[in-house]
Amino acid sequence: MTPCILTVHAHPDDESSKGAATIARYHDAGVRTVLVCCTGGEEGEILNPLMDRPGVREQIAEIRRQELAAAAEIIGYDEVVSLGYRDSGMPGAPANAHPDCLAMAPLEEAVERLIAVIRRVRPQVIVGYPEDQSGYPHPDHLRAHELARRAFEATSEPLKLYYTLWPARRMRMIHEKLLELGMESPFGEDFLQRLERHREQRITTEIDTAGFDEVARKALLAHATQVDPNHPLWFSLPDDVRRSVEGTEYYQLASSRVGDPVGVERDFFEGILPFSPLERARAGVGTQQG
Numbered sequence: 001m002t003p004c005i006l007t008v009h010a011h012p013d014d015e016s017s018k019g020a021a022t023i024a025r026y027h028d029a030g031v032r033t034v035l036v037c038c039t040g041g042e043e044g045e046i047l048n049p050l051m052d053r054p055g056v057r058e059q060i061a062e063i064r065r066q067e068l069a070a071a072a073e074i075i076g077y078d079e080v081v082s083l084g085y086r087d088s089g090m091p092g093a094p095a096n097a098h099p100d101c102l103a104m105a106p107l108e109e110a111v112e113r114l115i116a117v118i119r120r121v122r123p124q125v126i127v128g129y130p131e132d133q134s135g136y137p138h139p140d141h142l143r144a145h146e147l148a149r150r151a152f153e154a155t156s157e158p159l160k161l162y163y164t165l166w167p168a169r170r171m172r173m174i175h176e177k178l179l180e181l182g183m184e185s186p187f188g189e190d191f192l193q194r195l196e197r198h199r200e201q202r203i204t205t206e207i208d209t210a211g212f213d214e215v216a217r218k219a220l221l222a223h224a225t226q227v228d229p230n231h232p233l234w235f236s237l238p239d240d241v242r243r244s245v246e247g248t249e250y251y252q253l254a255s256s257r258v259g260d261p262v263g264v265e266r267d268f269f270e271g272i273l274p275f276s277p278l279e280r281a282r283a284g285v286g287t288q289q290g
């Protein structure tokens with residue numbers, strides 16, 4: 001059995017901002033990694049002033065495809081699958097009604113497309129988004145959650161479904177470090193407290209990504225149209241400070257066919273494999289392929 005993780009993301013760049021270091025570590029440990037990207041990101045605004053120049057907007061679909069390929073290579077995805085839908089745009093945007101967009105697609109049809117990928121790839125682990133997208137209610141993120149959940153339920157190959165979390169504790173650490181350095185924080189106190197009340201108790205799984213933090217940063221920068229290299233959240237912390245607040249990525253085990261974990265999980269393959277691919281890699285033993 002080849003250990004395999006399949007992630008379901010809404011747009012190019014989501015794979016870099018959510019769980020990239022985790023995927024990098026698993027890939028490094030010999031686990032097969034597959035990215036399903038639901039849309040082409042055609043509605044993404046050009047957020048990097050350096051990329052806001054003639055010709056970019058006109059060719060945005062092709063440019064974002066290339067950015068995604070570059071980011072996936074940096075992270076260590078073995079395969080990138082496009083589900084083939086158009087970006088639905090932000091809530092209320094005219095793009096919501098485009099006939100090719102994900103929000104307009106019949107849900108069953110979109111689920112079938114994902115099921116076909118799962119049956120071919122046979123991942124033991126699927127990673128998607130939580131149902132709570134209140135912090136960023138993009139129609140494609142809501143859909144991506146729904147697709148992963150339904151496709152997991154409709155197939156028997158995957159044994160565990162995880163949701164990526166951006167926990168309050170991580171934002172709090174970044175917030176406090178920025179203030180400590182006399183810099184401006186993008187997070188308000190109210191926002192942080194609200195997150196702390198709602199999100200922390202969902203964490204079931206913590207993946208140690210020490211040594212792989214640079215991957216996410218580099219992969220994000222590969223999305224040159226979407227990422228301002230001077231963005232305060234991602235790029236303003238000095239490297240050593242950033243390393244001190246990163247180094248762990250957080251997940252919620254949403255559904256398991258191999259029982260409930262005892263205590264905090266440190267590996268997606270707990271209960272699936274008799275060994276931890278991550279521990280094996282750290283001990284210098286190759287993961288069995290075949």
Ligand SMILES: [Zn+2]
Binds near residue numbers: 011141
């Ligand atoms: Zn997105």
